[in-house]
Amino acid sequence: MNSPVWPPYAHLKTQPPAPKVVGGSGAYFELESGERLLDATCSWWCMIHGYGHPRLVAAIREQAETLCHVMLGGLTHDPADRLARELVRITPDGLNHVFYSDSGSVGMEVAMKMALQYQVLTGQPKKRKMLSLMKAYHGDTTGCMAVCDPEEGMHSLFSSLLPQHHFAPSPTAPFNATQAQVAADLDVLGEVLERHHHDIAALLMEPLLQAAGGLNMTSPDYLRGARALCDAFNVVLIFDEVATGFGRTGKLFAADHAHVTPDIMVLSKGLTGGYLGHAATLATDRIHDAFIGDSAHHAFMHGPTFMGNPLACRVALESLAVFEEENYLGKIALLNRLLCRALLEDQALMAHPEVADVRVLGATAVIEAHSETALTGVATFAREQGVWLRPIGRWLYTMPAYITSEQQIAHITEVMKAWFLKSSSCLSG
């Protein structure tokens, strides 16, 4: 009866058996039981076009008939080459080089290795640690665990295994913060750099939106200030846009809100529209050119088996074409207005004693509860109303697919609000 599949992030003793998904179309997926659930999370934020998108499915099918896979060691192919050119075109100016890998975590490992090796190659071998932020989440592999929030993060059990890096407090100024609020956050970041820059290779952050660590949002001015600090202290700036990339914050990339070019940027989740696992680590000429040289240490020793997989690259190209041709940034702007109206303008919700805060940025909305127990049972409650919600700790959030309709967004936000207000009178569908 029990499946041999070991589920993620699960307490095996209390985890209920997972329902089986048999298909999906648009913003919905279907269960074996016949239930259709409106996916408010777009499957860990990656299925930005929803399920069964005809163009994405056709792209994979066409590519499969030509070439499913070939190693990128010593070889290249059209989908890898074309996608790299497209990523250089759409990302902030100056990111001209693309290193492929197979997941967000590995994309971040690549970024950290690149930054450290860059410092060695440019005569700064003492700069070998990372500077990360509290509330950060950068993935579950060993290198990534070491730069996740060491206290609230879920990896404290492994602390003795992990390298010790530096951490700065997470930013507290909201998206629309005043200069003074942001200055206070930048002061504390600056202090850590002042004290430790001699051994810091890179500052890494999820720009504007610390996602898994509690949907903590901050101001574009924080990114500009971080850029200036990194320049002053010769620290590589890494933007982990695995979650924020491809429109989630309202612009194509979070960096675009600040007109900042990081030295290294990591993309995954939305890259392939969620249809295949893949990641890209982009670097500027300055980083890349430091690797051109005569010593054995100039080679970048990394190469995941599936890097540049033709199916993944081909579907990523199609995803991007749909994104641009169908004005997804316009769709995201509409979703943002709907989320703001439904949640931020609801006085009863904002005043509810269990609600600590409500935040909206781009196509992301979160109701932060005072305690995790305030959300016990919310997933079951939502499922009974036909919505798939999966809170993180005390954060009840939605990151819908960008094709989610106005009515479907209303359904999602009504369920989120009803959990707190317990008035089912407004529930539709």
Ligand SMILES: *Cc1c(COP(=O)(O)O)cnc(C)c1O
């Ligand atoms: C999901 C996520 C990762 C890890 O990506 P995986 O593909 O799950 O390895 C890294 N960074 C951020 C910001 C993420 O949201």
